């Protein structure tokens with residue numbers, strides 16, 4: 001369903017991602033793990049169209065998105081929760097969610113399912129995004145991505161800067177989203193305990209190359225950890 005092949009990208013003359021292949025089926029959660037600076041954000045920005053691909057393809061249901069602008073990729077089923085969440089601090093929670101709605105964004109009701117998934121966002125719907133805790137902002141960023149009805153949900157380091165008890169809530173939410181929507185989820189992470197809770201498959205990225213991949217049940221935690229600790 002979601003398939004990346006031979007993807008190369010970087011900045012100007014410098015290559016950061018050196019030809020990676022990645023696939024995620026419906027209802028599958030795939031985690032890309034690696035230390036700071038290994039290329040996770042560059043990979044995600046390329047997949048969502050914030051950076052051009054230098055080579056390779058990015059397909060959803062067979063359709064190649066690699067030449068498309070970000071907004072066109074969203075229409076084709078890609079949604080992105082960026083690193084640092086990028087919530088609009090002066091907009092209310094409700095307005096933040098509305099920025100993900102297309103077309104009738106100002107008048108349409110926010111789907112009940114969203115508030116059912118994240119009750120705290122309903123409680124805080126009139127508060128400003130900037131007043132939320134890190135964990136609540138993460139939930140808001142996920143909600144904003146979900147209202148586009150994606151086939152593939154991508155999250156770049158969703159646990160960064162979030163306390164352990166809230167990390168568990170995020171894991172639960174992602175599993176619930178998968179159960180309800182049967183979408184593909186691709187997540188980048190450094191926290192192995194988190195990805196072991198949610199991911200079906202783990203991939204390790206090291207200096208822009210995938211160096212290890214395993215199904216969760218077969219993961220050798222020590223060899224993955226070696227790539228995560230400095």
Ligand SMILES: Nc1ncnc2c1ncn2[C@@H]1O[C@H](COP(=O)(O)OP(=O)(O)OP(=O)(O)O)[C@@H](O)[C@H]1O
Nearest residue numbers: 011016034035036037038039040041042043083157
């Ligand atoms: N705008 C940029 N211009 C040039 N080089 C960049 C730019 N952004 C990132 N890089 C370089 O690309 C490499 C990969 O960075 P990237 O942010 O993708 O890593 P990461 O795995 O997401 O790490 P982090 O968790 O710190 O974001 C690094 O060497 C970084 O210095």
